[in-house]
Amino acid sequence: MTEFGFIDSIRALCVDLPANGFEGIGDDCAVLPAGDGESLVFTADLLVERIHFLRAATTPEELGGKALAVNLSDVAAMGARPVAALLSLALPADAADAWADRFMKGYRDLSARYGVALIGGDTTRSDRDITINVTAIGRAPADRLKRRSAALPGDTIFVTGELGASGAGLRDILAGRYDTPLASVHRNPQPQVDEGQWLGGRAEVHAMMDLSDGLASDIRRIMKQSGRGAAIDLERIPVAAGADLQTAACGGEDYKLLFTAAPEAAERLAADWSARFGTPLYPVGRIEPGGRLRWLRHGSETDLDWRGFEHY
Incomplete structure (x- = not known):
């Protein structure tokens, strides 16, 4: 199955679910009208060890910044300003403590650069590889959004x-x-x-x-x-x-x-x-x-x- 084919199958499977005011699958971000001519946009990206990065080739600080950066790029592609994010991590034992502290420093530094609040997320243990998920939220006047x-x-x-x-x-x-x-x-x-x-x-x-x-x-x-x-x-x-x-x-x-x-x-x-x-x-x-x-x-x-x- 191709990526496009998989996305199309998901869209078809879920087409009868209520939209609840959202513009969903098809753009870099989902869109939700927020009133007063404004809209919120939402995007999520995964980074998986040995698929998207090699731990030996990447510092924890670099990976923390990259995890957020790829999501901010999606928000930018809609013409929106990033305002908040949620971060979820699955970490093996050898990436806890000092590695995790350094990862969060890289993540925090890029968040500060663009004024992006960290508003929640989740953590869990992994048997082997690191998995990172970031959900970013942006805001823009509705008439400025690009699709x-x-x-x-x-x-x-x-x-x-x-x-x-x-x-x-x-x-x-x-x-x-x-x-x-x-x-x-x-x-x-x-x-x-x-x-x-x-x-x-x-x-x-x-x-x-x-x-x-x-x-x-x-x-x-x-x-x-x-x-x-x-x-x-x-x-x-x-x-x-x-x-x-x-x-x-x-x-x-x-x-x-x-x-x-x-x-x-x-x-x-x-x-x-x-x-x-x-x-x-x-x-x-x-x-x-x-x-x-x-x-x-x-x-x-x-x-x-x-x-x-x-x-x-």
């Missing part, structure tokens, strides 16, 4: 930074090279919290999500939710130093933002972004009618079956 389903034909597709550094860093880690700059990038994701809120305030921005599984997978999520196709220009994908093009397109865990915007406003949006954040926006393609993903090399379609990270 994956809002892409329109002709929209310019943007990414908010260079891609592939994290994927190349994972390669280093799996090869036993733990101390490289790229390995450090992989262990220390930087959620684009301020950037997401800024994009949430731009009416010309339509669909948005974060790049967690790689451009090749994540653009398909926008396509599916919006009922559109897309064309990606390979030569326009911003490849991070030390990475290659395929890793930039497929590597995952970059935690930049992927969004679509009205083409007539794309140039002004990029200029305003650069003035605000001091970095470029990267236009990498366009939304098209239909449901196909086309990879273009200098304007000509090329036969590639690139995919990002698949959970199953």
